[in-house]
Amino acid sequence: MLTAEHLEVRRLALDLARGEVRPHVEEWDRERRIPQGVFDAMAELGFLGMRVPEAHGGLGFDLPTYLMALEALAWGDASLGLGLAVHNGPVTRALDAYGSDAQKEAWLPRLASGDLLGAFAVAEGAAGGDLDSLAVRAVPAGDGAGWVLSGEKAWVTNGDRCGLLLVLARTGDEGDGLSAFLVPRDAPGVQVMGRERTMGFSAAEIVTIRFDQVALSPEALLGEEGDGHNVAADAASVGRLGVAAVALGIAQAAYEHALRYAGEREQFGRPLHDFGAIQEKLAGMAIRIAQARSLILHVAAAAEAEAPAEGIHPAGLRAQVAMAKVTASEAASWVADEAVQIYGGYGYMRDYPVERLMRDAKGTEIHEGSSELLRMWIALDAVGDSGLS
Ligand SMILES: Cc1cc2nc3c(=O)[nH]c(=O)nc-3n(C[C@H](O)[C@H](O)[C@H](O)COP(=O)(O)OP(=O)(O)OC[C@H]3O[C@@H](n4cnc5c(N)ncnc54)[C@H](O)[C@@H]3O)c2cc1C
Numbered sequence: 001m002l003t004a005e006h007l008e009v010r011r012l013a014l015d016l017a018r019g020e021v022r023p024h025v026e027e028w029d030r031e032r033r034i035p036q037g038v039f040d041a042m043a044e045l046g047f048l049g050m051r052v053p054e055a056h057g058g059l060g061f062d063l064p065t066y067l068m069a070l071e072a073l074a075w076g077d078a079s080l081g082l083g084l085a086v087h088n089g090p091v092t093r094a095l096d097a098y099g100s101d102a103q104k105e106a107w108l109p110r111l112a113s114g115d116l117l118g119a120f121a122v123a124e125g126a127a128g129g130d131l132d133s134l135a136v137r138a139v140p141a142g143d144g145a146g147w148v149l150s151g152e153k154a155w156v157t158n159g160d161r162c163g164l165l166l167v168l169a170r171t172g173d174e175g176d177g178l179s180a181f182l183v184p185r186d187a188p189g190v191q192v193m194g195r196e197r198t199m200g201f202s203a204a205e206i207v208t209i210r211f212d213q214v215a216l217s218p219e220a221l222l223g224e225e226g227d228g229h230n231v232a233a234d235a236a237s238v239g240r241l242g243v244a245a246v247a248l249g250i251a252q253a254a255y256e257h258a259l260r261y262a263g264e265r266e267q268f269g270r271p272l273h274d275f276g277a278i279q280e281k282l283a284g285m286a287i288r289i290a291q292a293r294s295l296i297l298h299v300a301a302a303a304e305a306e307a308p309a310e311g312i313h314p315a316g317l318r319a320q321v322a323m324a325k326v327t328a329s330e331a332a333s334w335v336a337d338e339a340v341q342i343y344g345g346y347g348y349m350r351d352y353p354v355e356r357l358m359r360d361a362k363g364t365e366i367h368e369g370s371s372e373l374l375r376m377w378i379a380l381d382a383v384g385d386s387g388l389s
Pocket of ligand 1: 086120121122123124125126127128129130154155156157158201206363364366367368369370371372373376
């Protein structure tokens with residue numbers, strides 16, 4: 001059930017997106033960067049502390065409020081939305097859920113104020129979703145002096161401008177041999193190797209990072225040694241809902257562009273929106289968006305209450321979050337594709353916004369759990385729930 005507060009936050013975020021973000025999107029996409037001032041402006045309004053508890057200087061939004069604000073900001077610009085989703089999602093969540101009091105005190109207020117941006121480094125060139133194959137390793141420095149981190153992480157969003165990296169690294173060779181570490185971006189030996197040339201999310205800073213014998217204090221370990229799988233799964237579930245909200249923002253933007261264009265463009269002496277084929281597309285787009293938004297908010301409310309939503313099978317939160325993410329990201333790709341089609345030849349041109357949205361949408365089907373892996377987990381949970389396993 002949406003409250004007046006939810007809607008007010010959404011309105012504020014939309015006003016900001018409309019005034020400060022939308023007018024610059026094409027320029028940011030072309031130049032492949034978002035000026036730091038934009039993140040500073042977001043920080044000023046509290047949007048970098050949306051999920052940081054008020055006790056640590058954040059706004060302490062519940063998940064539905066956060067996701068509505070994120071959708072609105074991603075409607076403004078998906079690359080900005082992605083950066084905010086990583087910062088406010090997995091990084092903040094992991095610290096809040098697994099951090100000691102000292103770790104929370106050290107990092108959360110700085111994340112909330114925008115003094116530091118967060119990044120989440122899991123994937124490597126040889127493995128993304130297959131966590132047991134990760135090779136970046138942290139070895140004890142000896143005498144309880146901390147850890148030494150080595151190896152390379154791929155596709156780290158916010159990876160260069162961030163101040164704090166949440167890194168998943170191998171500390172043992174068995175199944176539970178992964179641990180999570182809080183790594184300052186300016187620690188000696190942390191090197192950004194290069195910026196990826198991505199299909200979409202062009203303005204997002206997606207980079208490869210090498211850890212060259214990075215010395216970490218004992219306080220860098222988040223949770224217990226061997227907790228990495230749990231930290232990553234917990235963090236990724238908030239991250240996954242965040243990417244779903246970004247996808248929804250992309251879909252909503254593509255739909256609005258297409259709706260407007262279909263009213264302006266005339267063929268055969270009538271606006272496009274008079275033709276049945278175009279009406280069918282517009283209706284289909286509206287339906288997919290409404291389905292995705294409903295499911296995201298439903299699952300988000302359940303995740304906030306830490307109890308799976310009733311009446312959805314499979315009954316576990318992992319599967320329900322996965323369903324919301326698959327639904328939203330595939331809706332975004334489909335809606336953006338239809339928007340390009342409605343624009344016709346202009347839709348295929350870089351001068352119009354819908355081709356960018358189509359490129360951005362594709363990334364949401366891959367990042368934070370590819371659709372194939374998420375479907376696999378949904379099916380495994382369904383089989384388990386059915387008593388057939
Ligand atoms: C825009 C964007 C931003 C990103 N940002 C980050 C970030 O900030 N931090 C980070 O750590 N990573 C990030 N990534 C990386 C992303 O998380 C990985 O690309 C993703 O986890 C998939 O891993 P992979 O690329 O190694 O694909 P692979 O695991 O090699 O998979 C390749 C294909 O095979 C499928 N597949 C794999 N295993 C199975 C299976 N068992 N059954 C069926 N199909 C399977 C996959 O779904 C995919 O279609 C980002 C990626 C993108 C596109």
